[in-house]
Amino acid sequence: MIVTRLPYTLTLMGVSTLLAILIAIPIGVYSAVRQYSKFDYIMTTVTFIGISLPGFVFGIFLILIFSVGAQAAGWPFLPSGNAQSPRDWVMPVLNWRIDSGSFADRLLHFIMPCAVLTFIGIAGWSRFIRGSMLEVLNLDYVRTARAKGVKEQLVILKHALRNSLIPFVTLLAGVLASIFGGAILTETVFNYPGLGLLLINAITRQDYNVAMALLFINIVLLLIGYLITDILYAVVDPRIRVS
Amino acid sequence: MATAASPTVSVEEGKREQSETQWAIAFRRFRRHRLAMISLFVLVIFYMVAFLAPVIAPFPRDYQRVQDGLLTPMSVDTQGNVRILGSDRIGKDLFSLLLYAARISLTTALIVSLIAATVGVVLGLVAGFFRGWVDTIITRTAEFISTFPDLPILLILASILVRSENVPVPGFITAFVGVVMGISERESRIVALVILVLSFLSWIGIFRLMRGMVFQVREQQYIESSRALGASNLRILAKHVFPNALPPIIVSFTLLLNGALVSESALSFLGLGIQEPTPTWGNMLNVARSFMFEHPWMPLVPSLPLLIVAIAINYIGDGLRDALDPRQRAG
Numbered sequence: 001m002i003v004t005r006l007p008y009t010l011t012l013m014g015v016s017t018l019l020a021i022l023i024a025i026p027i028g029v030y031s032a033v034r035q036y037s038k039f040d041y042i043m044t045t046v047t048f049i050g051i052s053l054p055g056f057v058f059g060i061f062l063i064l065i066f067s068v069g070a071q072a073a074g075w076p077f078l079p080s081g082n083a084q085s086p087r088d089w090v091m092p093v094l095n096w097r098i099d100s101g102s103f104a105d106r107l108l109h110f111i112m113p114c115a116v117l118t119f120i121g122i123a124g125w126s127r128f129i130r131g132s133m134l135e136v137l138n139l140d141y142v143r144t145a146r147a148k149g150v151k152e153q154l155v156i157l158k159h160a161l162r163n164s165l166i167p168f169v170t171l172l173a174g175v176l177a178s179i180f181g182g183a184i185l186t187e188t189v190f191n192y193p194g195l196g197l198l199l200i201n202a203i204t205r206q207d208y209n210v211a212m213a214l215l216f217i218n219i220v221l222l223l224i225g226y227l228i229t230d231i232l233y234a235v236v237d238p239r240i241r242v243s
Numbered sequence: 244m245a246t247a248a249s250p251t252v253s254v255e256e257g258k259r260e261q262s263e264t265q266w267a268i269a270f271r272r273f274r275r276h277r278l279a280m281i282s283l284f285v286l287v288i289f290y291m292v293a294f295l296a297p298v299i300a301p302f303p304r305d306y307q308r309v310q311d312g313l314l315t316p317m318s319v320d321t322q323g324n325v326r327i328l329g330s331d332r333i334g335k336d337l338f339s340l341l342l343y344a345a346r347i348s349l350t351t352a353l354i355v356s357l358i359a360a361t362v363g364v365v366l367g368l369v370a371g372f373f374r375g376w377v378d379t380i381i382t383r384t385a386e387f388i389s390t391f392p393d394l395p396i397l398l399i400l401a402s403i404l405v406r407s408e409n410v411p412v413p414g415f416i417t418a419f420v421g422v423v424m425g426i427s428e429r430e431s432r433i434v435a436l437v438i439l440v441l442s443f444l445s446w447i448g449i450f451r452l453m454r455g456m457v458f459q460v461r462e463q464q465y466i467e468s469s470r471a472l473g474a475s476n477l478r479i480l481a482k483h484v485f486p487n488a489l490p491p492i493i494v495s496f497t498l499l500l501n502g503a504l505v506s507e508s509a510l511s512f513l514g515l516g517i518q519e520p521t522p523t524w525g526n527m528l529n530v531a532r533s534f535m536f537e538h539p540w541m542p543l544v545p546s547l548p549l550l551i552v553a554i555a556i557n558y559i560g561d562g563l564r565d566a567l568d569p570r571q572r573a574g
Contacts, residue, residue, distance in 0.1 A: 049554060060542050071536075
């Protein structure tokens with residue numbers, strides 16, 4: 001039961017975490033480098049709303065727009081629940097025939113839950129990276145690097161970014177735990193058959209053995225997260241040696 | 244992370260700051276944060292509306308009429324009454340329900356954060372000041388609780404407590420909750436249990452903060468001098484240690500408030516927290532979810548206020564952080 005559902009949650013968490021990191025770092029860096037620019041203002045506002053927005057509310061907004069609204073308007077829409085459709089269906093306007101259980105079908109079901117988790121990740125992390133970039137950019141060695149004529153791009157990417165990522169890495173483990181928490185709510189909203197939904201169903205059916213097993217798995221995932229963090233920390237910060 | 248323009252302190256202002264108390268400075272800085280002021284205003288309005296729910300709401304809380312079910316906003320029902328935000332499946336007025344739910348959701352969040360902050364501050368003061376075995380016991384307990392992932396343990400605890408009929412809740416607590424939220428004793432039992440679970444899991448952040456601050460402050464010389472002057476432990480804690488640690492605590496209180504509001508909504512949304520007929524924004528959203536396709540306005544009714552309040556609380560926190568951060572004073 002758990003093994004069949006584990007891949008859903010792991011892909012959801014993995015893909016959204018990766019996407020969030022890939023998007024959050026450039027946003028954070030750019031906001032910090034161009035502090036108080038238009039881009040920075042827009043991004044700080046958007047990410048501020050992002051950190052305030054509860055994941056399940058965001059999920060419902062997405063369903064309202066991309067499933068309910070789009071379907072009502074006759075546009076191409078995203079399916080609002082489950083991991084695949086029960087039968088083959090046709091995407092309006094584009095006239096794609098989508099077979100039940102095909103890759104495209106699964107992908108279309110995957111987009112919205114993944115988007116929710118990604119957005120939450122981006123919101124928190126880009127703010128964090130912006131903050132630590134701003135701190136690092138004012139340090140002496142960045143000035144030294146600029147003074148000795150290192151290209152601006154290189155200063156930002158190599159001198160500033162690498163160092164501002166050090167605190168970010170320590171944040172990751174805790175974030176993995178909160179993503180699992182977010183996955184519970186997101187999976188429930190989208191009826192996505194991962195571990196989170198299993199946990200909710202187990203709790204509502206008062207099946208506490210399953211619930212405890214899931215809690216245990218969650219703690220194991222958390223510990224793995226801490227382990228990865230420690231290893232990454234040594235990679236990012238050469239002052240720390242893994243002995 | 245100032246969202247408003249960075250504060251530039253002129254010479255005159257610098258002089259003025261010397262003659263003012265810290266709190267006056269902080270208040271002036273806070274007022275300059277425009278979004279935070281607007282947010283504070285919005286939040287106060289929300290709380291006022293929530294408490295005046297019985298006065299403002301056009302219908303009593305439990306009024307229902309199946310014939311008037313699933314009306315769209317601003318439509319007129321069979322009795323000739325206007326349903327401002329429409330009605331749900333059994334004909335409850337969504338606008339009235341929203342107001343009553345605001346009262347439950349907002350007060351629950353406030354009570355939870357007050358309890359968690361008090362517990363965290365007191366335990367943090369005690370652990371940080373007395374150290375030794377007292378510190379060990381409290382810190383280990385806090386660590387034990389925080390090893391569990393937040394949301395799953397919250398869900399499991401809440402479901403166990405809320406479901407079981409035989410968890411005793413002292414009468415004065417249910418009576419208090421009932422009076423504050425305007426609900427019957429039977430309903431307030433569940434609300435009290437939800438408050439209990441939420442506060443049990445949320446005091447740890449403030450505790451850690453307080454303990455750390457005490458460790459920092461207690462080594463300062465003025466603590467030593469006040470001890471030399473014969474001040475008692477209690478006096479030192481209350482007069483010197485606590486006021487010094489207050490600014491960061493106020494900031495993290497806003498985080499706590501937001502966290503409590505969202506957690507309670509999430510719990511009730513999943514059907515594990517406060518149950519119908521007691522309305523909260525969370526369980527209203529849960530009900531509305533089933534009608535999302537036919538009646539897309541229904542989920543918007545509870546979720547937009549929830550979003551607005553969450554954003555407002557965060558902006559207030561942001562403004563407070565800017566106002567209370569002593570590192571900015573030099574700037």
